[in-house]
Amino acid sequence: MPLSSLQVAFLGPPASFSHQAAAESFRRATADLVPHVSFADAFAAVQRGDADYAVIPFENSTNGSVVQTLDLLADRNDLYKDVKVCGEYYLTVHHCLVVRKGSYPGGLPSYDGSITKLYTHPQAWGQCDMFLSRYFKGVERQDVSSTSKGAEIVAKDTAEQGGAIASRFAAEYHGNGILAENIEDRSDNTTRFLILRNIQSLRTGEGYHQSLSIPPYLSAPAPAPASDPAPGQPQSETTHKTLISFSINHSSPGALASALLIFKAQGLNLTSINTRPSLKRAWQYIFFVECGRQPSNENKDAVLKALNDLRMVAESCRDLGTWRDQLGAETLQDV
Structure with a gap:
């Protein structure tokens, strides 16, 4: 069925x-x-x-x-x-400076500093820093729940000359005007x-991959990185990523180093490390590590072995999932 x-x-x-x-x-x-x-x-x-x-x-x-x-x-x-x-x-991600439709018929030069407040999601400010520093230095910034919400506020508010950083899709959806496009600092x-x-409520049937529960109909991966390996250097063989969180006894010398060495011992390449406060004790952290696994048979159980070893040295440890690496994969069709 x-x-x-x-x-x-x-x-x-x-x-x-x-x-x-x-x-x-x-x-x-x-x-x-x-x-x-x-x-x-x-x-x-x-x-x-x-x-x-x-x-x-x-x-x-x-x-x-x-x-x-x-x-x-x-x-x-x-x-x-x-x-x-x-x-x-x-x-x-391409950002636009959007305003209420028809408010600046002359385009960006005609706004003449009259935009007194900008709205966007907190992540977007840092992505458009050069544009904002050039045109909107000192202008009030209001964080909102999403870039689309900023576009919606600007479209509906007739009492204030506000602007928002949002996508062209959001601008068109809410009927905004666009003063400038591609205002992000980097084109990439x-x-x-x-x-x-x-993991507890998976349904089985057509379209579901039974072992990893990765839907094979997900879209094709992003384009390969712009820089190719140097001549004579092999292409990366990493095909899966795993995200793991753990906490350690911060008073134990070398506890973090011991935890991280486990990944090296199992041949796992750490591609990122993040931290967030534990909220249990001040200046104590939860660590997030993302690691890549090569597809060779000898590395097949590397993540499981690393998790088992990590539980021996960490105060807590959680496997947050394994998935196909979209930067290295050619397609999800054969997942």
């Missing part, structure tokens, strides 16, 4: 970058894309089983990690114990989204 439409949660409102990432990630599936007002609501929907998947921003190539996502993955109160990562999607500005699912 065919499955009913997938329910895919994303950080709303509609026309956010998360909406765009969800639409592109699941464009080869019959899916209902459902906006959620916060990161926590999207996580909770997956935990409850109300959503089959959630598409959540994790990091940006210009501005770094999304701390709201890290805090939810830290799961200090065990609210999302069944939520794991099963995939990733890279979205090239990219956000990586994690695709989450509930």
